[in-house]
Amino acid sequence: MRVLAVWAVSTLTMLTLAGILPEFQLQSDSGDTITRTAFTAAWGAGAFGLLSALVWPVLVRALLVVPALVLGALVFFLNGSLLLIALRLIPDGRGAADPETAVVVAAVMSAVASATSTALAVRDDDAYRRRLSRLADRRRRRVGTTGTADGGRGGPPGTVFIQLDGVGHDVLRKAAADGLMPTVDRWMNGGTGHRLMPWCTDWSSQTGASQLAILHGSNHDVPAFRWYEKETGTVMVSSRPASALELQRRAIVRTHDGGLLTVDGASRGNLFSGGADQLALVLSMAARRGKGRRSRAGYFAYFSDPANAVRTALSFVAEVGREIGQSTRARVRKDGPRVKRGGLYPFIRAFATVIERDVVVAAVIGDMFAGRTAVYADLVAYDEVAHHSGPHSRDAEKVLERLDRSLALIRKVAEQAPRTYRIVLLSDHGQSPGETFAGTYGLTLKSLVRAGCGLPVPRRAQRTKSGSEARDAVRTALHRPVEAGEDEHPEGRSDPVVLASGNLGLLSFPDIAGRASREQIDRRHPALLGTLAGHPGVGFLLVRSEEHGSVVLGSGFEVPLSELADGEGPLAAFGPGAADAVRRTDTFPHVADVMVNSMYEPDTGNVHAFEEQIGSHGGLGGEQSRPFLLWPAGMTGPLDAAGAKETLVGAEAVHRVLACWLREASGPQVPLDPDAVAVPVVDEPGDSVPGAQG
Template sequence: MRARGRRGAGTRGVRAVRDVRWRRIVSQIGRSIVVWAVSTVTMLVLAGILPDFQLQSADGDSATSIAVTAAFGAGFFGLLSALVWPLLVRLLLLVPAFVLGLLVFFLNGSLLLLALRLTPSGSSAAAPETAVIVAAVMSAVASATGAALAVRDDEAYRRRLSRLAVRRRRGGPPCPRTPGTVFLQFDGVGHDVLVDAVRKGLMPTVAGWLGTGPDRAPAPTTHRLNSWRTDWSSQTGASQLGILHASNFDIPAFRWYEKDSREVMVCNRPTSAAELQRRAVERTGDGGLLTLDGASRGNLFGGGADEQALVLSIAIGRRGRRTRSRSGYFAYFCDPANAVRTVLSFVAEVGREIHQSTRARLRGQLPRVRRGGLYPLVRAFATVVERDVVVAAVIGDMLVGRTAVYADLVAYDEVAHHSGPHSRDAEQVLRRMDRCLALIGKVAEHAPRSYRIVVLSDHGQSPGETFRSRYGLTLGDLVRAGCGLPVPRRADRTLAHAVGAARAGEPPTGTEARAAVRAALHRPVEESHDRHRPAGRRSDPIVLASGNLGLVSFPDVPHRMTREEIDARHPALLPALAGHPGIGFLLVRSEEHGGVVLGPGGAEIPLDRLDEDPGPLAVFGPGAADAVRRTHSFPHTADIMINSWHDPAAGEVLAFEEQIGSHGGLGGAQSRPFLMSPLAVSAPVEDGAELVGAEHVHRVLRRWLREPDGPQVPLAAGPRSARQPNGQEGRTERDGREGQEECAA
């Protein structure tokens, strides 16, 4: 009897599973029919509006025939989009992303023309340019309809988000029950900027997680907010290398000259990024933060991840399936609706930038930099294409239950450089980034494993006009003048003022200043038609800028020059630099003291005395002395390190690049990024302690990955094999395309 009861219960269970399965099939068929019907109506409407799009023969057809033709056309177009489009995008992976985005419209229009030719009536036709428009509209409408139907059905929506992971993990190990972690980097968003955006109501998702928000009762707090202090080089290259690979040693700036290799290293150059990552792995013996089933998306460095897409350090050389720099684009652009939507948003963003820059110019807004040329396209790529692709890749990683994901969203940083970190343009970007965070949080609720979402930034940005706009010359002009080299005539008066001030204690003017410059420096003034050079002149100095951090190197000297050597060679150079009102301090090597900081008024402080007498570093706040001493220890520190002037009251600096929101040195909010972590993990630091340096942040993130409820990451895990276990390599790229409606919702 008992056995019979168990058999009966088992039979009922099998029937229940069958019933659920059939209901799912019927539901899916029903949604497909609705999408088909909406697409058919859309095609009929467009045929009535567009004169070059016809669904009937020249002799005229009945309304029924036209409707049948539209139904067949919409059906064939849907099938071609689902079956042929992914293959086309796969074939075009070697095409640059911008070109691929432009080809989206033409390829989609070609599929529509093919679908019209397949209709039984054979009477439908469209001009090529009209087909592009019709295909774009139909793809967007079909995608929106499918997403809306899935969202309205909570069970269908949950299945839609989780079925990919279940399917891909068949035959492999089950999805771990321990929580995964998503590290989402808001590039360039300082701690104070985030707090201010929450206060203004620009970022409701962040406000909800922190339990705050304007004009509403406090919400349950799920996250805590901390600030941390960057190294002297407050930029993505140094910070992200330290966060992902546990070491940013010997990264003095965003760009610097290395005398041993005679090369200029630039953090966002693929060859440089690959070399910096190699050095970090060699120094630490550690593959990186993401060595355990990790994914790196949109970053400069890979972090030892199994899955990498849009990662700069693998953009060159040999790449396997797991390390294709453009593989992330396939996951997004293989859905024509996503591709069309992104391209339209790209065009809209270009128009938005042109409008905003024109408005700023007409209003006489200051400070202001030029925003023409290719910048509107660069901004649109960073704020639209890169954002959409990276968020889509993160969603794909969560749907397959990946253990650790680190992704970088660069939109705010790009806009703030040219519009200002507190501008209305930058605030609009923060709104959109908050919506991306809300989407990722929503996906986490339906992922096959729980996720802890950590949001952080790599640096902030400090406002201020440029060095050139304030003083009428570049840092290179000032250095060349101090070395007795020709400079443009436009900079002559300003240089005379600076050098005269350094030598006489107060600024001379007019003829006296010019005479002082020529007599003291023997400096020729560059004429428009005659650039004469002194006989026997040594190699010109290499002057590089990283935000408000300047670097001067003398390439013909194989070692790092000392202050005494520089004075013997160019006696006016260091006084001219240290005495200029736009410069905060200099760091040079010294034969007597090892290293010294030079500043206005003849200040000269040895590095070992900075704690008791910070001198010109006092206005840069606590930790400045330690940051300068650490950079002094780097093998590739420049002969002269120059940090611009800083106003602690306004938080402003003077950028040596053409940026009104800058970072790269000391001074202001650029050195204060944020770290927002779930309450489910331990506090980053003990009460009263400070989180200092990107390497310290790495240790905190790794500790969270090793905590009892999280994955057990070895402290010194070496690089993972190029092949993933269980034959799952590349699965995120395949799976991500099926979740893009949710990504763009």
């Protein structure tokens, strides 16, 4: 009956399109009766439906060798080709369309048929369960395992980890309480036994550091989202495929473990693979080169239904329009704080909030259909919007509502999946609001550093109060005037490298071997450290001293790192765990010569990002350091699993918790031989990864 209903709706759709589109016809040149035309439409719709059901999956399997974005564009043309074939199968040649029209007709028919089938199927749990049971049986036969009579739901449970990128603990609680996320509210307050707790990030409160540790057990020597490595002259950026691959390699070498997902795992939408065989939108794997080294099988669940690409394309266009409208309203109302949101940003936002979400959710559903043991997926939509609209903005709240609908879909599939699934929600960091450093003080951190070094800065920066004070400090330190535009840079010295990671700044001197000391910096630029430490937009600095070891500097204070304590002194406002986080980063081989953390206002929760972001993360201060962990009943408590006393501190502790939960469900995992870990490296000229030797 469902098949007949879908067929009838498809027939009506084809008739409607034939009446609207002049280049699409279902009649002979001499005209036909209404009955004859309806018969022709039914024949064409049936042929197209059969081709879509039988040929399309095989076609997609064969084309998974091409890049996913290319396949996404090909979907429309391939679907249109199937329609042309279906029209040729109509007796007496009554169906005809030009290629461009065929693409449009096929897209509309696929979307309508998929929507109708879904609407009918979700009301028939028995049919849904039978389909999943068949898929589970196929998988068991393929891998040579046996299951229970109910489709395997009596076996060990699988685990799905869903990372809501950038969603802080307090933001999640408020969204659930305000009705924005009813699925999450049901888990928290609906008697399902779920528990919610915050955890503390490392000093580097960003996805690169957090997710690397969560998936691979270590984020040692990841001081920020981007940093400079002197020995190679390389700027490492967590969002670059080559850098992500190298970070993954280093973590595997350090831990002697392939990752959290090495046993029947899937990694979806992440920066790192976690050791999974099944991958989709995994950044580190995008750097792999060579035949057979870039599997795209993880995209099959999305492309197996051609209507997915149609819905995604329409939603993409709608999201671009939504962003343009929202940014225009904010500009007209003169909302503040505000950053520029033009250029390519509407398309970047639409990719994060639509394409990435759709592909990842489809892949997760496919993983549960297949009965995989462990799945880790990252949904980045909120993080992207909150950076530009603010973490508490209405724009960001709308994204949370749409994410909750994705969670509801995953929950529904979990209830019908061929094995029991435990769904764990977590985040990698939060976000802290606030006007940008440049918006507040009129110059960037880089310009402030250059002014403090006596180097040329843009005229606009020279005219600011901060720029003027910096040049006055240089003049006083050098005991002579410094003219505008004069370069106090001696021959042979390179410019300092200034990088930003949210409200965390990193300053490196490339021509000083190793980590520069405070004394070396003072000899070169006697006004620099004082200028930075005394600036109202700076919370504190970390720098190495030859006399006292590493020290923390700020306005009116200097504390040896060994004496640093939470709740007092320069880090009093930054909360528990801040002192240990700074001490840990100080041990990293690639810690910057000067680490700069922006100010933090405890009363408002505001920080000043050194990037163009009014919702930021990357350093210490406020909600950015308080992500969350939400887990179902029956699992070992996170504190017990991690061996912690009062709270989870650091992403490596979260890895221990998730690994414990997987061991509880599936038994102990076999330790991985570090010599047997296959770590792919970039092997094309010009794309080499520093330190990757095989």
